[in-house]
Amino acid sequence: MRHIAVIDIGKTNAKLLSVDLQTGAETTIARRANAVIPTGPYPHFDIEGLWAFVLSALAQLGRQRNIDAISITTHGASAALIDAQGALVLPVLDYEHDGPDRLKDDYAALRPDFSETGSPRLPGGLNIGAQLYWQAQQFPQAFEKAKFILTYPQYWSHRLTGVAASEGTSLGCHTDLWQPFMGCFSSLVPKMGWQELFPPLRPASAFLGALLPKIAAATGLPAGTPVLSGIHDSNASLVPWLEDDTPRAVLSTGTWMIVMALGAPQRDLDGARDVLVNVNAKGAPVPTARFMAGREFDEITEGRAVPPSEPEENAILSRRIMAMPSRHPDTGPFPGQTFEWSPGAPTTPGLCTAAASFYVALMGAECLDLIAATGDVIVEGPFGGNMAFARMLATATGRTVCLAGQGAGTGLGAAMLAGPLATQRPPMQRVSPETDPRWTDYAAQWQQIVRRRWAGRP
16 A cells, blocks of 8 residues: 545545655645535535535546545544435534534433543533434434434545444544443443444444445546545544554644643543543543644634744743633633733734744643643644744643644544555654743743632632
């Protein structure tokens, strides 16, 4: 296996990537926004628009080179209910919709404890169990037509192959449906009578089947092209780091920052602070913390982020201009806390970008502390190219930060499910903690303020 096509459906964008396992090169073939359709029974993803994009992009890639296999990676917190013919019986819910919250008290009486699932109660449909319960109660006739409940990567692999499967990384990402330490479904599934709706469990790396003839005809690809089961995107980022047992932390960044601890000492986790237990591609539990870093960064900078100059960074540090959590108080390590500037907001795009970068880094450091992460800190995705962020993260944690690149992680990890990388990855840029008191004092003061605010919450 050398040339792997990776269908990468994130919350914000969908992409088709070409990954060369011989060289490690990753190329974006096509990209489109992942639109939410606000009409219908509830806000939902544009599945048919995404499907048309996938077919077109695969055809485009097939004209350029041979494809040895297709792998799929998607965001979590989404499930598709399909009938015996593979058609959706209900639209795929946008997990930010507040519909499931309207039944939150009823659902709270049913959902398993955090100690069983490692899954905290999250808003909207971020717990798949909550969205399934809401759909079953609100649309019972449609729900009864479902033959299978498919987690999101496996919906797309099913659509390509006609083979239905369940998979651990998607079932294990704050769904309420899985017991990560036992490797089996949670008590919620039989309680709701859903056990027959989940198809057989297959690993993310399993070759699920060959491309359906009608899909091969639509794309021009060979009918025998193998398709993998697929993987949750944050866990795809972990795949390249699962080859040994070295303790380390991986920050997968994008709309969300997913902070995952490999080899961390086991300790009790605080499910009230957006901490959970993920499941990696090998089926092992992974302590994880989350923060809507990319979205908060974009909102703070008002979409006008620019690389800050050294004088701009120094101005933020010297004046102690700090962003306090959180713009999205239902998520992250400080739930319920209200965003504010201290002592006042920055006035230029460069100053604002510096302050926003420091803020996201300091929130990342809090996430690392909550899950007892040890070892080097690896950053992949958009923040992998933000030096202000990296320097503050290293300073706040006192540990080396390794920048794996802005495009590294998800696509490569999904491709590596098909086979190993034949070459060494390029060396990562290593960022050491700052010793300048302006940096260390800034980090210490921010931590002191936010922890005092958290301790004094109502």
